[in-house]
Amino acid sequence: MDLIMTPAEWKIMRIIWTKGQAQSSTVVEVIQDDWSASTVKTLLARLVKKQVLTTTRVGRSFVYHPAISETTAMKQTASALFENLCATKQGLVLADLLANLTLSQKDLADLQNIIQEKLPTAPTKVDCNCLDQTAICSCS
Known part of the structure; x- marks a missing residue:
């Protein structure tokens, strides 16, 4: 599944992830x-079509259930973003994100541990992946 959600769809999904499941009327009430x-309802239908939500009919209404976890959706979205960035600039983008996000001490300690584990085997330079290998690239 190639997960691409709009900001509006993310807002709807965050409501459903938080509640575990929800009728459209509940979502409308939260976001009215x-x-x-x-x-x-249009956004819910799109999310069902994208297979991010499933539905169960209860009487005359539908109950929406997440078909993908919030963590999985976040990881897939972040991976897709970084796949589209020049490999030489991914570190800069990640550093900027870290500088501007509010993270807990535990999050920062976990990141430090990951960096310490990766450091010994990290390349000295990351090659550009923007153009084919024979092209001249000004990314580096």
Whole structure:
């Protein structure tokens, strides 16, 4: 599954992940200041089509269930972003994210451990992956 969600779809999914499951009326109630009921239902239908949500019919309404965990969705989205970046600039982007995110001490300690583990086997330089190997690239 190639997971690409819009910011609006992420907002809907975060509600459903938080609640575990939800009827469309519950989602509408939570987000009523942002969108109309018809917009929410359109977004829910898109997420079902993308196979991110499943539905169960209960009486006259549908209950929406996440088909993918929030952690899996975040990892897939982050991986897809970094696959589209020049390999020589991924470290810069990651460093900028770290500098600007609020992280717990545990998160930072975990990151330090990962860096310490990767450091001995890390290459001295990452090769550009923007163009084929014979092209001249100004990324480095």
